[in-house]
Structures are given as structure tokens and as C-alpha cells.
Amino acid sequence: MADNEMGGQNKKKKSVECCGYPLSIFFIVVNEFCERFSYYGMRAVLVLYFTYFLRWDENTAISIYHTFVALCYLTPIMGAIVADxxxxxxxxxxxxxxxxxxGQIVLAVSAIHDITDNDRDGVPDNLTLHVALSMVGLxxxxxGTGGIKPCVAAFGGDQFDDSQDKQRSTFxxxxxxxxxxxxxxxxxxxxxxxxxDCGIYTQQKCYPLAFGVPAALMVVALIVFIVGSKMYIKVAPKGNIMLEVCKCIGFAVKNRFSHRSKQYPKRDHWMDWAEEKYEKLLIxxxxxxxxVLFLYIPLPMFWALFDQQGSRWTLQATTMDGDFGILVIQPDQMQMMNPILILIMVPIVDSVVYPLIKKCGLNFTSLKRMTVGMLMAGLAFAAAGVVQLQIDNTLPIFPTATQSQVKLLNMQNIAVQASIDQTPYSLPAFSATDEYLTTEQISVVVTQGLNNQNVGLFKTMRQTVLLFGDRVQTVNDSISKPNEGKNAIRFANGFNQGLNxxxxxxDLGQIPANGISQYTLVPQGKVVFSIKNAxxxxxQMEKQLSFGSGYTYIIPSTFxxxxxxxxxxxTMSTEILPNVIHMAWQLPQYFLMTAGEVVFSVTGLEFSYSQAPSNMKSVLQAGWLLTVAVGNIIVLIIAEAAQLPEKWAEYILFASLLVAVCIVxxxxxxxxxxxxxxxxxxxxxEKEPEDKDEKKKRGSRSSSSSSSSSSSHGGRVEVEDGEEVKQTKI
Known part of the structure; x- marks a missing residue:
């Protein structure tokens, strides 16, 4: 692996070229494409994997998701130090x-399980093992992804010589x-x-495949990168400027608060206390x-909202209607709107919006743009809150901790008169009451003709009472919207023989005569049910199912x-109405958030680069990446501290906090x-030569000896030296 990388050689060899460009950049670009496919592909389905495979509640799934993202933006510090x-x-x-x-392979393996005959609810037998493997993989x-983040683009820039600025910019x-x-x-x-659907014993959602393909792409990325090894220019590590910055800051702080400092006059800036050892240029x-780092302090709040596209917004989409007519959008696919809108909006904003603002005579500076971007992200979350409020208004009202809900289902071939707590109901043959009766009693009396039956109830539960003439049977109903936008389906068998x-x-299993099956989750779309006797x-019964509904199909005795x-x-009894709020209502919030990202993120990178010293551009880019990590940590803190019962209130809380931070x-x-x-x-x-002899006597170390691997290649700003800035925050 390249003698000239570790051997201290600073002179670049001439790279193999094609059409004026180093041939080696082809391998780097393909590597980056495959790596980003691997990362974002895995992340797109991650929160649903936590929720529906590992069976965590939404708050836990969101917390682990944002912890993982935060780690991905903290580890570049390690990668930058190791590389430089x-x-x-x-x-x-x-x-x-x-x-x-x-890690990708371990995560894919963690999602593999075969459901046994005694385990048909979709939950793995050894859930602890799957959780452990998932956490190790993540x-x-x-x-891995954090460690290579500060290296890949910078390594690509190293492939060009000083006469190839135009080609480097194109790269x-x-x-x-x-x-x-x-x-x-x-x-x-x-x-x-x-x-x-994949599985041996039952059909399950194919998380092993969803994680396996990104793992395969990461293998391809690694192989492609290694294949190009002999073509690369490998610059020897020159020492990390971050370490030099940390030493200088540490010396200034220590010197400022030492007893010796009382012998010297006060200084204009606290960093001036490093003058005894370090050059004024470095200081x-x-x-x-x-x-600039001080100006970064409010920025994590933007990322706290931005990265919830992959968590809260995805979970919100599971309660919506994703049927767009010509295609059906999966809840986690809505995340594709962000890269689509970025590719559309970046050239429009740069070539149309900003020039128009300039023609109007407005001084739309970088920091003003970033302020507008933060406001737009706040508006995006306000829009998400409005959408969530509309969704909540369409959801069924489930029983509280002190309530029970009861529904009657007539399994007889004649109409019956029944009552619950003296409330009369007229039920045609093989039909059910339209609504649930909500009560706080521990039992109710069901009257069927001249017969009275005392039915015990469970708090917080929905129950259906099946009327069979001389007896009643009570079954528990679903008390939540079906997972992943699926439909909860079961069959009540009034036929005189068992059916499959x-x-x-x-296979939903054998349904005995005068019995009822368990709920089965069935996806949206046209479904053909097959009913067979011994x-x-x-x-065959064909049904067109929507999203998020719950039905009981009643097979009559006349079948x-x-x-x-x-x-x-x-006939059909409806327990849960399908999702009625269309997923298209998420488009405004995605548009506002992406517009905010274009104005905030792209401008912020440019601002950081323009305000950074020539050999410390990587330090500010590291600080920029650190704001992303801190933003995800903020999500964890707020989610745990707020504990709001309503989801729409969480959206409004985050929007309000961002607006407040935006004002600051x-x-x-x-x-x-x-x-x-x-x-x-x-x-x-110009002043440096005059002080050089004196600096040498004091053991000063020149800042120029510790230039970062980032140098000054224009496009490298978003990834150079990762997040080493964490060490410079005082």
C-alpha cells in the first residue's frame, strides 16, 4: 500500500490520465456512490426495523435512531486524526x-429469523440476540462511515496537481x-x-434483503476502491492541525489562569496569552x-429538526394513504423527496433566486440566508404538526386506562334485538353494530331475546361479543392502528363446519365452526382470500384494501x-377505518425542509470555508459536522424531557424552539x-520574520508545520477533517 504514503515523501507522482482527468477519480466516485447508497439505504428503513421487527415503541425507536446518527457525525474526529x-x-x-x-453484514444477519409454528406473531424467538447483533452492526x-467521511473527498482532491484547478472543481x-x-x-x-414478503413458515417483511443489498453495495465500494490502488497519488500524512490548535488553546488557557499571568499586563483577547510560546500568525x-465556532452554537437546532425526516416523519407516513394511483409509495420511500428536491432546487436557487434578490438591491448575506433557512425548517415542522393534527382527527378513539369498549356481532340467521346497559340495538342476520359502546364498568349485561348474559370487560381493551342465540363469546379486538399501514383482517365462521x-x-389457519380467527396483517391492494373446507x-373472495384498516369478515351459516x-x-364489520389523509400532504413539509436545507446548509459550508484561515478550513468544517451530531443529541434530550402525549404537540414544540433559536x-x-x-x-x-529568532529561543513551533490534509481544495469543504472541532470548543 504505497511506500510514498508512509515514507514521508511529499512530492506527488504523476497520475494516469484520461481526457485530462486522473483515471483514479473514477474509482473514488464509484466508491462514494456505493457507500452513500449503502448508508442511506440502510438508514431509510432503520426506524421501521426498530418499530416492527425489534418491536420497540416509537419513542425508543426514535431515540436509538438519533443516537446512531449522532455517532456517525462524532466519529469523523477519529478518522481525521488517524488519517492525518x-x-x-x-x-x-x-x-x-x-x-x-x-457492520452492514452483521446488521443484515441480525434481521434474519425463521418463525416457527409456535411463533406466528412475527416476533423472533430470541429477540435479545437480534437486538445485540443490531447494536453491534450499527x-x-x-x-466506518464516520471515520471515512473526512478522508474520501480530500483523497480525491489529492489526485490533481496544481495546474488542474478546473478539473478538480468538476470532480x-x-x-x-x-x-x-x-x-x-x-x-x-x-x-x-x-x-x-419473504420467510419459510410465514410471510414476513424482508428486512434481511433491505439491509443485505446495502451490505453488498458496501462490499462493491471497498473492492472498487482497492482495485484503483496502483493509480492513486497517496500524500504522506503531515500531522493534524487540530492537535496543534488544541495545544495552542490549552497553553493559552493554562497561561491565562496561572499565577505567573499576574506579572503581565492584561491582554485584548484570551488567546493572546499563548504569545509566549506560539507565533502570532497561528494565534x-x-x-x-x-x-466562527461561537456563531455555530445555535446551529444544532436546525439539524435536530432536519434529521427527523428519517424518524418521526417516516412514522407519520405509516398512518397515511400512500396510493398515488399509478404507484403506491411506501412510508419510508417518502424520504426520497429530499434528494429529489435538492437536485431540482440547488441550481434554481443559485441561478434564479439569488440573482433576482441581488437585482432587487437586497444584501442577502450568508448569515441572513442561514437565518431564512432555519425559519423555513421551523415552518416545515409547523406544517408537519398541522398534518398530524388532521391525522389524529381521523384516528379511532381507543379506550383510556379506565374505559372498555364493546361491540355486538350477530352470528345468527335471523335478526335479533339486543341491548347493552339498557341501550337497545337491532342487528340483522350476520351483522355487527356500527360503533363501539364505551363504558367504565367492569361488566355489562347483554340481552338477547329473553336471555341475559353478564359479560366481563377488560379495561383499556376493545372487545366484540359474538351472539350465538343460546350463548355469547367474547374476543379481544385491535386497540391500535395496524403496523406499517397494513390492514388487520380476521374471519368469523358461522358455518356448520371448520374452514381454512x-x-x-x-395460511391464516383453521377456523372452527362458530369460531373466529386471530387478526392477520394484510398489505394494501387487491387481495384474493381462499376459503376451503375439509x-x-x-x-374465493376478492377485496381491494386500503391502508391501516381493521375488518372482520362474517361467513354465514347459509354459506x-x-x-x-x-x-x-x-358480510363485513369495520373495527378501524382506513387511513384517509393522503401522503401527498407531506410534500409541503418536505419542500419547506429541503428549501431550508439548500439555503442553510450549502450557504453554511460556503461561509465556513470563506471565513477560515488557509490551513484551518478543515477545523471549521469539523465544527460544522459536529453541529449535526449535537442536533441529534438534542432530539434525544427534548424527546425524553417533554414527554408530550400528542404527536402534533411535539412538532409544534420543535418548531417553536427552532424559531426561538433562530432569533438568537x-x-x-x-x-x-x-x-x-x-x-x-x-x-x-510580514511581521513574522522579525520575531522568528525570538520564537526559536522560546521553543515556538510554527503553525505552518502542521497543515491539515484538507489544504484549500474548493469542493472539499463539506468533509475535510471531520469533526475534530469538538476538541477546540472551550
Whole structure:
């Protein structure tokens, strides 16, 4: 692996070129596409995996999801230090990609299970093992994806020489396109893979396939990157500027509060206390960095809202109607709107919106743009709150902790008169009451003709009372919306013999005469149910199901199995109405959030790059990435502290907090003074020769000896040196 990377050689070899571009960048771009496909594809289905496979509640699933994302943006510190100070970028990418690949494979394996005959509810037998494997896999993925984040684009920039600035700029544009292309394709494909049915004993959602394909893409990414090894230019590690910055800041703080400092006059800036050991140029550069890092303090709140697209917004989509006519959108597929809108909006904003604002004579500075971006993200969450409020209004009202709900189902061939707590009901043959009766009593008296039956009730439960003339049977009903937008289906058999019901090859089991089956989750769309008796005679019933409904199909005693019109005698009782709020209502919130991202994120990267000293651009980009990690930690803190019972209230809370933080940021931005780092560096560079002899006597170390691997390649700003800025926050 490249003698010139670890051997201290600083001179670049000439790379193999094609059409004026280094051939090696092809391998780097393909590697990035596959890696981003792997990461975003896995992340797209992650919160649903937690909720529906590991069976965690929504709050736990959201907390673990955001903990994982936070780790992915904390680990770049490690990757940057290892690459710049020890292994070099190439070896760091290879070794951590291996860790990354193993993590993806472990996660895919964690989702594999075969449901036994005694385990037909879809829950794995050894759930603890699956949870443990999942956490190990996610931990390895966080180390891998975070560790290579500060290296890949910077390594691509190293492939160009000083005369190829134009080609380098084109490379970073292609590199950015490969990121968005990988993200877009993966958020379309992996939800489709997840939605497939696979399994041996019963049909299950195919999480092993949804995680397995990203794992395979990560293997491809690693192989492609290694294949190009002999073509790469591998620059020797030069030492990490972050470590130098930390030492300088540490010395300034220590010197400021030491007893010795009382012997010296006060200084204009706390960093000036480092002048006894460090050059004024380095100190001036750190001052510029600290000034911008202070401005970063409010920024994590934006990311706290932005990254909930993959958690809360995805879970919100599971309670909506995803039928768009020509295609059906899975809840986790709605995340594809973000990369689609980015690819559309970035060129429009750059070539149309900003020029129009400039023509109007408005001074739309970088910090003003970021303020507008934060406000738009707040509006996106307000819109999500409004959508959630409309969804809540359509949801069934389930019993509280002190209530029970009862429904009557007539299994007789004649109409009956019945009553519950003296409330009369008239039930035609093989029909059910339209609504549930809500009561706080522990039992109710069901009157059927001259017979009275005392029926015990369970608090917080919905129950259906089946009337069989001389007896009653009580069964428990669903007390929540079906998972993943599916439909909860069961059959009540009033026929005089046992029947077997199946659909799409999945067996619902034997339903005894005058009995009822358990609920089975059936996906949206056209479904053909097959009803057979012991003699093999069959009746097929075709139904068009929507999203999120709950039905009981009643097979009457007059049922003629094998008859061409047999399905017409089967009646239906509705326990849960289907989702009525269409998923298209999420489009405004995705549009507002993506518009906010384009104005906030792209501008923030440009601002950080423009305000950074020449050898510390990576430090500010590290600080920028750190705000993403902190934003995800904020989600955990607020979610645990607020504990709001209503989901719409959580959306409004986050929106309100972002608006409040935005006001603080606007005030900070108003007082911020833009600087020209090159001009400041030039001023101190002129004074530097005069002080050099004195600095040598004091053991000063020149800041120029610790330039970062990021140098000054224009497009590299979003990934250089990861999040090492964590060490510079004082």
C-alpha cells in the first residue's frame, strides 16, 4: 500500500490520465456512490426495523435512531486524526471501510429469523440476540462511515496537481452528484425490498434483503476502491492541525489562569496569552476560527429538526394513504423527496433566486440566508404538526386506562334485538353494530331475546361479543392502528363446519365452526382470500384494501362453498377505518425542509470555508459536522424531557424552539463582522520574520508545520477533517 504514503515523501507522482482527468477519480466516485447508497439505504428503513421487527415503541425507536446518527457525525474526529497523523487517507479509508462492511453484514444477519409454528406473531424467538447483533452492526457502521467521511473527498482532491484547478472543481461537482444519486436511488429501492414478503413458515417483511443489498453495495465500494490502488497519488500524512490548535488553546488557557499571568499586563483577547510560546500568525488564525465556532452554537437546532425526516416523519407516513394511483409509495420511500428536491432546487436557487434578490438591491448575506433557512425548517415542522393534527382527527378513539369498549356481532340467521346497559340495538342476520359502546364498568349485561348474559370487560381493551342465540363469546379486538399501514383482517365462521382461510399463499389457519380467527396483517391492494373446507371445496373472495384498516369478515351459516357467488354472502364489520389523509400532504413539509436545507446548509459550508484561515478550513468544517451530531443529541434530550402525549404537540414544540433559536442566531449574526482571512494572514506574515529568532529561543513551533490534509481544495469543504472541532470548543 504505497511506500510514498508512509515514507514521508511529499512530492506527488504523476497520475494516469484520461481526457485530462486522473483515471483514479473514477474509482473514488464509484466508491462514494456505493457507500452513500449503502448508508442511506440502510438508514431509510432503520426506524421501521426498530418499530416492527425489534418491536420497540416509537419513542425508543426514535431515540436509538438519533443516537446512531449522532455517532456517525462524532466519529469523523477519529478518522481525521488517524488519517492525518498516522495511517494516511488511503489506508484509513481501506481499514475503516472493512469495519463498515462488517457492520452492514452483521446488521443484515441480525434481521434474519425463521418463525416457527409456535411463533406466528412475527416476533423472533430470541429477540435479545437480534437486538445485540443490531447494536453491534450499527456501532461498526457508525465507526466506518464516520471515520471515512473526512478522508474520501480530500483523497480525491489529492489526485490533481496544481495546474488542474478546473478539473478538480468538476470532480467535486461530480462527487456531490454521486452522493445525491446514491441517496436518491437507495431511498427508492430499499423500501421496496423491505416491503417484499419473504420467510419459510410465514410471510414476513424482508428486512434481511433491505439491509443485505446495502451490505453488498458496501462490499462493491471497498473492492472498487482497492482495485484503483496502483493509480492513486497517496500524500504522506503531515500531522493534524487540530492537535496543534488544541495545544495552542490549552497553553493559552493554562497561561491565562496561572499565577505567573499576574506579572503581565492584561491582554485584548484570551488567546493572546499563548504569545509566549506560539507565533502570532497561528494565534490570529485560531482567533478567526473561535469567532466562527461561537456563531455555530445555535446551529444544532436546525439539524435536530432536519434529521427527523428519517424518524418521526417516516412514522407519520405509516398512518397515511400512500396510493398515488399509478404507484403506491411506501412510508419510508417518502424520504426520497429530499434528494429529489435538492437536485431540482440547488441550481434554481443559485441561478434564479439569488440573482433576482441581488437585482432587487437586497444584501442577502450568508448569515441572513442561514437565518431564512432555519425559519423555513421551523415552518416545515409547523406544517408537519398541522398534518398530524388532521391525522389524529381521523384516528379511532381507543379506550383510556379506565374505559372498555364493546361491540355486538350477530352470528345468527335471523335478526335479533339486543341491548347493552339498557341501550337497545337491532342487528340483522350476520351483522355487527356500527360503533363501539364505551363504558367504565367492569361488566355489562347483554340481552338477547329473553336471555341475559353478564359479560366481563377488560379495561383499556376493545372487545366484540359474538351472539350465538343460546350463548355469547367474547374476543379481544385491535386497540391500535395496524403496523406499517397494513390492514388487520380476521374471519368469523358461522358455518356448520371448520374452514381454512389463506391469501397469497399465506395460511391464516383453521377456523372452527362458530369460531373466529386471530387478526392477520394484510398489505394494501387487491387481495384474493381462499376459503376451503375439509373436502377441498373452495370459495374465493376478492377485496381491494386500503391502508391501516381493521375488518372482520362474517361467513354465514347459509354459506355455499364452491358456489360461483359464494363470496357475496360474506358480510363485513369495520373495527378501524382506513387511513384517509393522503401522503401527498407531506410534500409541503418536505419542500419547506429541503428549501431550508439548500439555503442553510450549502450557504453554511460556503461561509465556513470563506471565513477560515488557509490551513484551518478543515477545523471549521469539523465544527460544522459536529453541529449535526449535537442536533441529534438534542432530539434525544427534548424527546425524553417533554414527554408530550400528542404527536402534533411535539412538532409544534420543535418548531417553536427552532424559531426561538433562530432569533438568537439572527442577533448574533447582526453583530458578526466578516473578515478576509487572507488579508489578516498577510499582515502577520510580514511581521513574522522579525520575531522568528525570538520564537526559536522560546521553543515556538510554527503553525505552518502542521497543515491539515484538507489544504484549500474548493469542493472539499463539506468533509475535510471531520469533526475534530469538538476538541477546540472551550
Amino acid at each position: 497523523s498516522w495511517l494516511g487517507k488511503f489506508k484509513t479509508i481501506v481499514y475503516l471501510s472493512i469495519v463498515y462492511t462488517i 456501532g461498526l457502521i457508525a465507526v 467535486f461537482s461530480i462527487f456531490y452528484l454521486s452522493i445525491n444519486a446514491g441517496s436518491l436511488l437507495s431511498t427508492v429501492i430499499t423500501p421496496i425490498l423491505r416491503a417484499q 490570529a488564525q485560531i482567533k478567526m476560527v473561535v469567532k 382461510v389463506s391469501w397469497s399463499g399465506q 373436502a377441498g371445496f373452495e370459495c 355455499i362453498i364452491g358456489d360461483a357467488e359464494c363470496a357475496t354472502s360474506i 442566531f439572527a442577533i448574533m449574526a447582526y453583530y458578526y463582522k466578516y473578515e478576509d482571512p487572507a488579508e489578516i494572514e498577510a499582515q502577520f506574515a
